[in-house]
Amino acid sequence: MKYIEEFRDGSTARKLAGAIAREADPEREYRFMEFCGGHTHAIFRYGVQALLPDNVRFVHGPGCPVCVLPTGRIDAAIELVERHDVILCSYGDAMRVPGGGRRSLLQVKAAGGDVRMVWSSRDALQVARDNPQRQVVFFAIGFETTTPPTAVALQQAEAEGLENFSVFCNHVLTPSAIQRILDAPELREMEPVVIDGFLGPSHVSAIIGSRPYEYFAEEYQKPVVIAGFEPLDVMQSVRMLIRQVNRRQARVENQYTRVVSREGNARAKALVAEFFELRRSFEWRGLGEVPYSALRIKGDHAELDAERRFPLSDHPSREVRGCLCPAILRGTRKPTDCRLFGTACTPDDPKGSCMVSSEGACAAYWTYGRFRQARESAA
Amino acid sequence: MSRDPLLASGRVEMVHGSGGRAMSRLVEALFLRHLDNPLLRQGNDQAQFPVEAGRMVMSTDGHVVSPLFFPGGDIGSLSVHGTINDLAMAGARPLWLSAAFVLEEGFPLESLERIVASMARACREAGVAVVTGDTKVVERGKADGVFITTTGVGVVPEGVEISGDRARPGDAILLSGPIGNHGVAILASREHLGFETAIQSDSAALHGLVAEMVAAAPGIHCLRDPTRGGLAATLNELARQSRVGMRLREESIPVEAGVAAACELLGLDPLHVANEGRLVCICAPEDAESLLEAMRRHPLGARAARIGEVVADESCLVQMETRFGGSRVVDWLAGEQLPRIC
Numbered sequence: 001m002k003y004i005e006e007f008r009d010g011s012t013a014r015k016l017a018g019a020i021a022r023e024a025d026p027e028r029e030y031r032f033m034e035f036c037g038g039h040t041h042a043i044f045r046y047g048v049q050a051l052l053p054d055n056v057r058f059v060h061g062p063g064c065p066v067c068v069l070p071t072g073r074i075d076a077a078i079e080l081v082e083r084h085d086v087i088l089c090s091y092g093d094a095m096r097v098p099g100g101g102r103r104s105l106l107q108v109k110a111a112g113g114d115v116r117m118v119w120s121s122r123d124a125l126q127v128a129r130d131n132p133q134r135q136v137v138f139f140a141i142g143f144e145t146t147t148p149p150t151a152v153a154l155q156q157a158e159a160e161g162l163e164n165f166s167v168f169c170n171h172v173l174t175p176s177a178i179q180r181i182l183d184a185p186e187l188r189e190m191e192p193v194v195i196d197g198f199l200g201p202s203h204v205s206a207i208i209g210s211r212p213y214e215y216f217a218e219e220y221q222k223p224v225v226i227a228g229f230e231p232l233d234v235m236q237s238v239r240m241l242i243r244q245v246n247r248r249q250a251r252v253e254n255q256y257t258r259v260v261s262r263e264g265n266a267r268a269k270a271l272v273a274e275f276f277e278l279r280r281s282f283e284w285r286g287l288g289e290v291p292y293s294a295l296r297i298k299g300d301h302a303e304l305d306a307e308r309r310f311p312l313s314d315h316p317s318r319e320v321r322g323c324l325c326p327a328i329l330r331g332t333r334k335p336t337d338c339r340l341f342g343t344a345c346t347p348d349d350p351k352g353s354c355m356v357s358s359e360g361a362c363a364a365y366w367t368y369g370r371f372r373q374a375r376e377s378a379a
Numbered sequence: 380m381s382r383d384p385l386l387a388s389g390r391v392e393m394v395h396g397s398g399g400r401a402m403s404r405l406v407e408a409l410f411l412r413h414l415d416n417p418l419l420r421q422g423n424d425q426a427q428f429p430v431e432a433g434r435m436v437m438s439t440d441g442h443v444v445s446p447l448f449f450p451g452g453d454i455g456s457l458s459v460h461g462t463i464n465d466l467a468m469a470g471a472r473p474l475w476l477s478a479a480f481v482l483e484e485g486f487p488l489e490s491l492e493r494i495v496a497s498m499a500r501a502c503r504e505a506g507v508a509v510v511t512g513d514t515k516v517v518e519r520g521k522a523d524g525v526f527i528t529t530t531g532v533g534v535v536p537e538g539v540e541i542s543g544d545r546a547r548p549g550d551a552i553l554l555s556g557p558i559g560n561h562g563v564a565i566l567a568s569r570e571h572l573g574f575e576t577a578i579q580s581d582s583a584a585l586h587g588l589v590a591e592m593v594a595a596a597p598g599i600h601c602l603r604d605p606t607r608g609g610l611a612a613t614l615n616e617l618a619r620q621s622r623v624g625m626r627l628r629e630e631s632i633p634v635e636a637g638v639a640a641a642c643e644l645l646g647l648d649p650l651h652v653a654n655e656g657r658l659v660c661i662c663a664p665e666d667a668e669s670l671l672e673a674m675r676r677h678p679l680g681a682r683a684a685r686i687g688e689v690v691a692d693e694s695c696l697v698q699m700e701t702r703f704g705g706s707r708v709v710d711w712l713a714g715e716q717l718p719r720i721c
Contacts, residue, residue, distance in 0.1 A: 004643065010630075010704040017704075045648075047705015119645075231703050367710045 007230030008046065016235045017051040023242050030056045032241050033331050034199040035178060037064030037360065038229045044364040046231035056238065059195055059331040060361035062177055062286055063204075065142040066093045067329060067353040067360045070283045072315035073170055074099035076307075077139050080168060081105075081113040084310045087131060088168075089124035090139040092117045093357040096350065100318035105139075121153035128157070128165035137306045138167045145203040147171045147295065148268040151275045154297070154304050168306040169296050172282065174204045175212045176293035180284075181330055182220045195331065197241040199234065200226035202256050209264025213252045221250040228256040275301055283317060285353055286329025325352035328361055335362040342366065383408060391486040396516025409492055410512060413499040418475075418510035426510035428475060431534045438465035439530040447494065447524050449568040451560070451579030452655070454527055455497035460584045460655060461606070462531040463505055467586035468602045468658065470541045470593050471533035473505065479513040481526040494525060505584040507531070533586075538597050545600035546621035550689040551667035553660040555588065555674055556581070556682040557633040558610050562652035563641045578637045583656030588679045592660065595673035601661040604654065611650040611709045613659055614697045624692025627699040627709065631686045651712040661689060 024030060034040055040060050043049060049058065062068050074097055081088045088105065095105040095117060109115040114134075118124050124138035140150045150167060157165045178198065200213055205226045213224045223244035227237035237255045244251060254260055275298060282294030297305040319325065323345070324338035335341050335354065345351035347363050354362035385394075385401040386408060394401040411419065418426040442458040452460075459476065466473045478498065482491065502508060509529075564580040585604060592599060601621070605613035610632070618625050634642075634649045642649045656679060662670055667685055674680030687699075697709040 008703050010702055013704045044707060045701070046703040047701045047707045048703070050705040051703075231705075367708065 004230065007228065007232045009232065012232055013051060013235060016232065016239065020056065020235065020239050020242065021053050023239065023246065024053050024056055025246060026053070026055065028055065030196050030242055030245060031059050031194055032057070032197050032199055032238060033059040033061045033181070033195045034227075034234070035061035035063040035174065036199075036201040036204070036229075037067070037357065038202060039199055039227065039234060040064070040361055040364050042229055042231050042234055044367065048231050048234055051235065052238065056242070060328070060364070061181070061198075061331055062284070062329040063143065063174065063201060064354070064357050064360050065146070065172070066097055066357035067325070068172065068177070068284045068286060069094065069097065069141055069170060069353065070285045070317035071098070071100035071319070072283065072317040074105070075101060075315035076312050077105060077168060078103060078108050078113075079312055079315070080137055080306060080310060081108055081115055084135065085114075086135040086137045086306075086310070087114045087116060087127060088137050088139055089116050089118045089127055091119075091141065094139060094141055097353050097356045098350065100315060102320075121149045125153050125156055125162065125165060128162050129160075132164060134164060135309075136165050137310075138165070139170070140167050141170045143172060143174050143201070143204050144207045144272075147272050147276065148207060148265075151271045154275045154301060155271070157304060158301070166304050166306040166309050167297060169276070171276065171295045172284065173293050173295070174201055174208070175216075176290050177284065177287060178213075178216055180287045180290045180293070182216060182222070195222065196245050197223040197225070199237050199241070200224045200252070202227060202229045202233075202259065205256065205260040205264070207265050207268050210252050210254050210260055210262050211264070217250045217252045223250050224252045226252070226254045226256050226260050228259065274298075284329075285317070286326040320351045323352040325354045325362075328352075328354050335365040338362070386488060389488050391482045391484055391488065391491065391516055393484055393516055393518065396482065396514060402514065405488075406514065409488070409495055410514070413492075413495045414478075414502065414509045414512075416508040416510065418508065419512070424511075426475065426477075428510065431474075433537055434535045436466050436469045436471045436533050436535055437530065438462055439528065440465060441526065441528040443523070443526050444565065445523060446565075446568055447490070449580055450564045450577075452582035453494055453497050454525060455494035456501040457580075457582050457655060458527040458529045459498050459501035459505065459507070460582050462529040463507060463584045463586055464604045464655075464658075466531045466533035467584070467589040468541070468604055469533075469535055470539040470589060470599065470602065471535045471586070472590065473507045473531050473533040473584075473586055475510045475532045476502070476507055477511045477513075477530045478509045479528040480515070481522050481528075482514065482516045483522040483524055484516055484519040486524050491525065494527075498527075501584065505586065536593065536597075539593055539599075541599050541602050543601050543603060543617050543620040546617055546623050546661045546689045547600065547663075548623055548689055548691040549664055550600060550661050551664050551685055552614070552625060552627070552687045552689065553662065553667065553670060553674065554610070554632065554684055554686045555585075555658045555660070555680045556656075557635045557638065558605065558654055558657060559634055559638040559642060559649040559652035561655040562609070562647075563638050565653075566645065567641065576637050576641055578635070578641065581654055581656035583679055585656065585658055585679060588658070588674065588677045591673045591677050591680075592670055596662060596666040596670050598666060599660060599662050599670070602658055604656075604658050606655060607653050608712050609649070609651040609653055610659065611648070611697070612711050614709065615695075615711050617659070617661065618692075618695040618697055621689075622693075622695060624690045624695055625687055625697045626690050627687035627697065629699050629702045631684050633682050633684055650709055664688075
């Protein structure tokens with residue numbers, strides 16, 4: 001795989017690890033939050049942490065779209081299937097998340113509900129074309145990366161006059177979540193988060209550009225390095241963050257220049273602006289209600305909005321007792337701090353959302369991290 | 380076949396499973412014609428055959444793959460290879476198979492014939508025979524085309540003692556070839572994914588390779604074919620059965636470039652992707668080289684590699700040194716990766 005393997009080269013990694021070890025000040029701690037689940041996954045899959053000095057640590061952020069989805073939205077999706085008899089098209093990961101009533105879409109499917117796994121919004125459109133007599137709803141989730149494809153599906157549905165297609169929109173915005181995390185110390189109910197810098201999202205930034213992060217860097221005096229998803233990208237970005245911290249800088253730097261520009265993808269942004277508008281507030285798992293942090297379908301396209309097409313009941317979100325997902329998503333607790341981790345909550349029987357998606361911090365810890373844990377407890 | 384009035388519609392009908400004349404016609408025109416052998420020809424409800432000396436092994440496997448035809452195979456050849464391989468993983472020589480078909484009403488007879496002909500070809504190549512069988516028809520919508528269950532009987536040569544609980548610390552872990560081809564071939568052939576690859580399923584009968592291996596080193600400890608759940612699941616199973624840990628080197632695990640690229644695109648880990656013509660062998664370190672040589676002489680083991688070692692570990696973890704220089708746990712796959720792959 002040309003152009004990918006180069007970013008996974010072991011000998012370059014060792015050199016970079018040497019440079020990081022020399023530059024990191026042994027007298028202090030470096031805590032960097034990787035916002036995106038994609039980074040969390042890369043860190044664990046390639047064993048990046050093992051190549052870093054012990055005082056350089058990752059704080060896993062809330063950037064896994066499945067993990068931040070509140071249980072009430074899952075319950076609403078279930079209602080669409082069971083009460084309104086729609087065909088619900090969902091990305092695979094979202095099907096395993098238990099809702100507030102502990103039921104997941106997979107269980108609803110097993111009980112006879114028409115839930116179908118799709119790989120893209122395009123697949124959902126095809127389901128609508130193939131089933132003209134049924135209402136088909138696309139369960140749209142994700143950050144800025146998956147929003148443009150949903151916009152394309154809406155555009156296509158309008159162009160074709162697909163009357164049986166609509167979108168249950170749960171798209172959320174990265175900058176609002178980062179701000180929420182940084183604001184957390186001011187919020188009475190949340191523990192303060194100690195973060196020395198951010199690894200900025202790769203694919204999200206390809207769409208929105210690096211400019212939106214400039215505000216945080218400035219306002220909160222935290223360095224941000226937009227980082228690619230390959231392990232060498234992550235290591236190089238860590239080195240850039242360490243340098244900024246050492247020099248007491250707080251700038252936005254772009255390590256992922258091969259994909260991300262300052263302004264982002266203008267066409268994608270225009271398309272999103274045509275079909276979506278800001279919600280006044282949206283609930284995030286772990287972060288609570290976050291103002292202006294999510295999108296809904298604009299009024300001129302209201303007929304494609306499943307929330308307007310189908311009357312939905314109010315589903316308050318509920319967490320399993322003892323589940324630390326909210327604190328883990330904010331980076332104040334580690335998965336291993338949770339007493340459910342690895343006992344009541346495993347990938348086979350997830351209680352909290354962080355265990356469901358492979359991008360979730362708990363699942364990543366469970367799948368890849370036990371090696372380190374075993375080593376640490378032996379030491 | 381279509382000239383027969385009882386088969387003229389060209390589709391499986393409920394009457395073909397009713398036990399009457401139509402069923403008998405279907406069996407003769409299709410199953411007997413392709414799978415013909417003296418034991419099947421006897422026409423009894425069971426097959427009778429002499430018992431050989433030594434230990435016999437028996438295994439059964441249901442096949443529900445979707446799609447039924449995929450690059451490098453189909454449900455027919457897969458249903459023969461799958462059961463043969465389960466026998467071969469005990470070091471056995473497979474002898475006889477049974478085949479039970481669940482057919483969906485409306486399924487094209489032409490497709491059924493292709494599947495049965497493919498089974499017959501796989502049997503001939505492997506030197507086994509389907510000696511007894513059964514056919515059931517269910518209403519449209521109650522099955523997905525064809526489901527095939529095969530059961531196999533084989534004989535284990537004297538002195539061979541292969542079992543999943545025999546891995547010992549220090550043992551070598553060998554893999555017969557590149558992983559992930561079957562799962563990716565199945566995935567690529569699902570229309571809605573809309574990508575094309577030249578990747579073929581590795582579906583193959585492994586008993587010939589196993590016979591060469593057993594001849595080279597009769598003391599093999601464990602053999603297993605990494606099917607559903609992939610190499611990761613198989614190694615975890617063996618680690619747990621033998622109460623040991625394993626340490627793998629990622630760079631020594633062969634993955635074809637096309638498979639690696641497809642996995643990258645779809646977010647899959649090749650270690651979790653199914654295979655239907657590969658095996659994992661665990662042996663004493665002193666047997667490793669002669670086994671690798673024997674494997675590489677056989678076409679199905681041409682790219683065999685030593686991928687790691689068995690270690691003492693009470694928690695039975697399978698660990699891997701990544702190509703990147705880090706380490707990680709190789710876990711079972713949680714949930715389903717691909718529905719109905721075999």
